[in-house]
Amino acid sequence: MTTIAQSAIANLKEAGLGDVLHVPGQQTYQAREDSYWSLTPRLGPWAIVQPRTAEEVSQAVKALVKTDGCKFAIRSGGHMSFVDAGNNIAAGVTIDLGLMTQTTYNPETKLASLQPGGRWADVYADLEKNGVLVAGGREGLVGVGGLLTGGGITFYTCRYGLGCDQVVNYEVVLADGSIVSANATSYPDLFRVLKGGHNNFGIVTRFDVNTFECRNIWDGNVLYSKDSTNEIVAALVDITEDLAVNPVSHVLAMWGYLPRSKEHFINMVLTNLDGVENAEPFRKFLDIPGQQNMKTTTVAKKLVEFLLPSNRFDFWLTLTFRVDARIIQRVAAGFEKMIEEIQKSIPDSNFYLSLVLQPLLKSWAQHSVDRGGNILGLECLPGDCIIMVATVETESLETLNGAGAPAIKAMFDDIEAYATSLEKNVDFLYLNYAGGGQNPFQTYGEENIRKMKEASAKYDPTGVFQERVPGGYKISKVN
């Protein structure tokens, strides 16, 4: 009897993709499975197909759609880290864009063309040779495809808006295998929903994005002891307010704990985008005693060095609240409490906790409007906000499910309830930071949900990207 898996493989071979088709037991198959950032989405698909061109992506889509009952996943960098993220699939085939990694620059149009399987470290290195840069990822190995289809918070978001707002044209393979260009004048409704619409409408095979001049940055981090929490919270509130009028900086506040070494730290990642040393907006941070590690560099050079540890099981949750020192204090206290709780249940286990806070400004919505609009609904933000992402990483799935995830969830619930009690909880979940159980599209506003549903019905009338690509956040599952 022929199984669905056998039929899918036969159809992919018949489509001329036999030489880029990998099945369990083969070296390339294993290497691609091992290259997911997290252990969580390594699901062991029936097969992995690695198209080299948009035409081959189209062939793959047609072959898989015509295989009755066959489901599939779409993978670019492989950094999204929950089981149903849509970048891999247990019972199905993964379309892996890992051979489509080119970055090219056109000096006449000043546009960069990025293939989805590229990693940001390579994108920046290629562009820097041309003296230009784009607004993209902030960790070297994150992929182009997932970051830009999910939105894209970048070093330059306070200055130019989200990564997706820099895209002026998408080359995309639709459910019927057709390859179209979506931009302001061609398929404008599709263009709009691709800006943040994740994997709901097609497979993006090329992003044409605006560039800007590449400059030195003054960048690095300052490590503080948790005793400096009060001063750090005050400085974070101040700089968030300043950023709205003076978008020359980039900041990330990270609370971290490494149980093996019992290291507990607050790490401020600071970047002056114009390369100004000891710039005034950082004065409050730099005045707090800490271990400073700042230097003049470029984004490309920074990303070669900036890689977050991989090969662990992950659990992420995100939350958005109005800028308010009391809530940030609650976050800091909640982080302490969470560490104590986890230690009680798994004192000797290997787990890694981190909690990142960063500004999410109302002005990002205007950047989006100026560039044609996206579907994240930032225009509904009540004002400047802080976006929080809390993660726990473990070396065993049992520890993750048994202790890590419940502890993070308890902390998260407490912060959310506290923010709500102050009327400062904001109904917005950023898709790229959301956990598997969260529902970011539900928070993007009625109008955007309607636009996405309409585009899905128009460009994917048989629901391929809803039913046959079951992973990721599905617009059909939003009320």
Ligand SMILES: Cc1cc2nc3c(=O)[nH]c(=O)nc-3n(C[C@H](O)[C@H](O)[C@H](O)COP(=O)(O)OP(=O)(O)OC[C@H]3O[C@@H](n4cnc5c(N)ncnc54)[C@H](O)[C@@H]3O)c2cc1C
């Ligand atoms: C270490 C780390 C650092 C991060 N830093 C940032 C950051 O600075 N800013 C930020 O905004 N986010 C950040 N993220 C979140 C990140 O943007 C998402 O995880 C993103 O999905 C990763 O992109 P990827 O190409 O690796 O995606 P993948 O894991 O390959 O795919 C993620 C999702 O996107 C879909 N998808 C991928 N490619 C395509 C395509 N070409 N067409 C249609 N759908 C596609 C997949 O089906 C899947 O649902 C970070 C994540 C990690 C783990």
